[in-house]
Amino acid sequence: MSRKKWSDLEKPLSEPILEVIKDLGFDLMTPVQAAAIPLLIARKDVSAEAVTGSGKTLAFLVPLLEILKRRHVEDPWKPNEIGALIVSPTRELAVQISEVLGQFLSHSQLSFLKQKLLVGGNNIEEDISGIKKEGPCILVCTPGRLEDLFERKGELNLAGRVKSLEFLVLDEADRLLDLGFKATINVILSYLPRQRRTGLFSATQTTEVTQLIRAGLRNPVLVSVKEKSTISTPVLLKNFYSIVEPELKFVALLEFLRQHGESKIMLFFPTCACVEYWMEILPQFLKKRVVLGIHGKMKAKRKNIVEKFRLAETAVLLSTDVLARGLDVPEIDWVVQWDPPASASSFVHRVGRTARQGTEGNALVFLLPTEDAYVTFLKINQKVELSALELEVPREDFESTLNRIHKLQAADKGCCDKGIRAFVSHIRAYSKHECNAILRLKDLDLGKVATSYGLLQMPRMPELKNSTADNFVGPKFTVNVNKLTYKNQQKEQVRQEKLKTYEETGEWPGKKKFHKKTESWEQSKKAKDDAKSKKELRRAKRKLKKASGDAEPKKKKQKFTEADLEELANDIRLFKKLKKKKITEEEFNEQMGMENE
Secondary structure, eight states: OOOOBGGGOSSOOOHHHHHHHHHTTOOBOOHHHHHHHHHHHTTOOEEEEEOTTSOHHHHHHHHHHHHHHHHHHHSOOOTTOOOEEEEOSSHHHHHHHHHHHHHHHTSGGGTTOOEEEEOTTSOHHHHHHHHHHHOOSEEEEOHHHHHHHHHOOSSOOHHHHTTTOOEEEETTHHHHHHTTOHHHHHHHHHHSOSSSEEEEEESSOOHHHHHHHHHHOSSOEEEEEOSOTTOSSOTTEEEEEEEOOGGGHHHHHHHHHHHTTTSOEEEEOSSHHHHHHHHHHHHHHOTTSOEEEEOTTOOTHHHHHHHHHHHOSSOEEEEOGGGSSSOOOTTOOEEEESSOOSSHHHHHHHHTTSSOTTOOEEEEEEEOGGGTHHHHHHHHHTOOOOEEOOOOOOHHHHHHHHHHHHHHHHHOHHHHHHHHHHHHHHHHHHHTOTTTTTSOGGGSOHHHHHHHTTOSSOOOOGGGTTOOOTTOOOOSSOOOGGGOOOSSHHHHHHHHHHHHHHHHHSSOTTOOOOOOOOSOHHHHHHHHHHHHHHHHHHHHHHHHHHHHTOOOOOOOOOOOOHHHHHHHHHHHHHHHHHHTTSSOHHHHHHHHTOTTO
């Protein structure tokens, strides 16, 4: 699809909107903007699928503002009326949308439209007070917070405020569903008027997204825009992979970061614990670089961290998949992945943080020798071509780096604890990999992987039961892990108090107690056999009584003596012989004492 000018739209946009677009530096429309904007302005419901970084934010903000402005001319918006809702999966993306929207609303001719950002982590009472006081016409929100506001019964009455709703936007709809917001979205939709326009934007069309389209959109127009039919990542993105031995992975990463010291880099890890740990270690090796970390368990801090990364020129940002979608930070030079992500689609979303809006970008994923099939898998599954990138890792660098990490852990029990949690969480995340046919846990050398984390000793975990961990490389110096102390004085004080209690009682405070069975195996086996005998006899008696028509009401359970159980076992044996026709019915009745009945 050829790139069009904003002035080429059949229904021309309002002057203030065009002026802001020009100020933002967007002279031409992207394909998804050219396809979706005319349809939305024409009041059609639209479901748009487009690769990450293709300009979806302006594709819904521009028609949203145009529709609200036109309605204002005919019937001015009242302070208690909400004209548009924008629902985003994460607070980072919601903040980003709000910032772009704010640039439009700062224009004097659009200042009559007010917006309110509603995300989790903020005080909900303050949000309610802000809505009542400011009277916003546009709400930019995360689904959980919006549902809370709808469900609250009180003076706000958000359901009443959205009766005049003109436009609903579900941004990154596939991600909304991936994060488990399906029920929440259905609750939100139940409060909204049916006579509205809906724009649903996503990077991929999944079965769940299709179901949401059917539930939330009326006769939608489906728009699918891809830059090339053969690829699912931006055209100007160069994808690389590097094969490294498990124990050398961190050293290889360090070498790469040093080679690209002038670059802005996003570094993805599989779990929150991994981000926490490497945030402790990496700054010790990159003294002159800004190293930041972010993950889903952080709340209020996340906004400030993203802003710091946005403003820095050569920062390294460690992140989980919480920032894999929608984040638009200019001039990210490299996206690096510690290991293959949990799903193939996540790979596409991660690398989409670079090469956005027509700029060039690069991406690198580290693979182990046992994971080389992932290159072919991505080519088939996501049509992504990866090129090999060789990284030289001198052996002396490995030994000195590992020794340094060991000393960092030995100097602080907090660092040691984080390392163990990171390793354990990494292995467990790996075991749940979507591509477990080619990325198999049993192929991992867990000793070497633990070495790459610089652990002082192998942790205890079920996954290590059948592993000898012979290739684990521990510290060259003697260290007693049980006697490590925390640098954090408060934590160390708590540890000392627990240690004192342990010395007095022999039990570590807070540790779960597991009660072991005291009966022997023979006793346990006999109890199981007795229970089975009782069950079979009851079944046999029911069948006999049913056949003779002498069925009686159920009686209370009786306790059986040893003699009773022996008799029961004999009766069962007789019944089985009768069933197999080894004895006649007369012989059975005679031995059961029923010959006179």
